[in-house]
Amino acid sequence: MKNSAPFLIVAANVIKTGGMDRANLAVAEYVARLGIEVHIVSYNVDSDLLEMPNVHHHKVKKILNSETLSEPLIDHTGRFHARRIAARGGRVMVNGGNCRWPDINWVNHVHTADGAFAPKMPLQKIKRHIDYALACYNERRFIPIADTVITSCERTRQDIINLLGVPADKVIAVHLGMNTRMFKPISKEHREKIRRDFHWDQNQPLAIFVGALGNRRKGFDTLYAAWKKLCSQGNWDAKLLVVGRGAEVPMWQSMVKDSGLDNHIQFLGFVDNLAEVVASCDVFISPSRYEGYSLAAQEAVISKVPAIVTSKTGFGGRYPDSLKELILEDPDDVDGLCRIVSKWREDMDYYKRKIEPFAETLASYDWDDMAAAMWETIQSRPAPVIH
Secondary structure, three states: OOOOOOEEEEOOEEOOOOHHHHHHHHHHHHHHHOOOOEEEEEOEEOHHHHOOOOEEEEEOOOEOOEHHHHHHHHHHHHHHHHHHHHHOOOEEEEEOOOOOOOOEEEEOOOHHHOOOOOOOOHHHHHHHHHHHHHHHHHHHHHHHHOOEEEEOOHHHHHHHHHHHOOOHHHEEEOOOOOOOOOOOOOOHHHHHHHHHHOOOOOOOOEEEEEOOOOOOOOOHHHHHHHHHHHHOOOOOOOEEEEEOOOOOHHHHHHHHHHOOOOOOEEEEEOOOOHHHHHHOOOEEEOOOOOEOOOHHHHHHHHOOOOEEEEOOEOHHHHOOHHHHHHEEOOOOOHHHHHHHHHHHHHOHHHHHHHHHHHHHHHOOOOHHHHHHHHHHHHHHOOOOOOO
């Protein structure tokens, strides 16, 4: 039976690419398939989702293509439609500090627990500090007023409780799902084809880093220093692939060239077949200084690619004891990362076998499972009384 109470999502984007963008899309698709009227306030919405007759997009235009400048519009437009949805008995879900509304707030990154991690370029540094200060300011104002806060892992849940002062009984962790049809192990033949397409040696060990290179939060500087040190040993045969864009890419490319590491580190930029590229590699490395939940690391593991992460990530908190040796305690510990990567290289097959039980556990939980858990959580919590 069609539910007469509508549902509103306020998010930057509800599309197939990007971690939180894809997660919002999963919830929107799931609720729309239930026959519920779904409203979305955002910059962009997936075209396939918009073909569903019960999905309505209230588009917000970016000012000068800047999300920072446009956030007040998201907030204003979100509250405008939230009042109308709430008046009809519907529910409203906002994302972090993007809209001041006291119903459901879905938080997957706590900026207050993070850091500006500004790049070295002066203009980018100023912009990053402004963006970060505004993000912290908004989340301190918006998140604590929510009746229910949903987040992706226990690490972020504790940050919300301890740093933003939200009562523990209001904060619920629901792990992110993923596309288990796209991210999965590939056959030996498929792996060989991907490597041929990119002109990679079929037998060379490949490590992969996935993340934006606009600041130091993802810890690429630690990975670069570790890789440089490993290559200096003279017998290091693994190659590092770097997937991602950002303001610091030209700087890192120049440093790699000046250090003579062109044959050991390759920048791929954006790749449209990321799932296949990850699955054709031998290890995923993410020395993040802060990350609520690393969807990219989860995608690697489900593809049965061992993932080296840090203790600062929520996803690392899900690792069983048998995989703790893949966790770097200090994201700035170059020598520690060298030791973990060297141990992996000594017996790659051992770590590939060791990751399999965890990968199979993750593979049993996809975007629909996450969306169902989200919707059940939302329905179990009373709607706020709006005056």
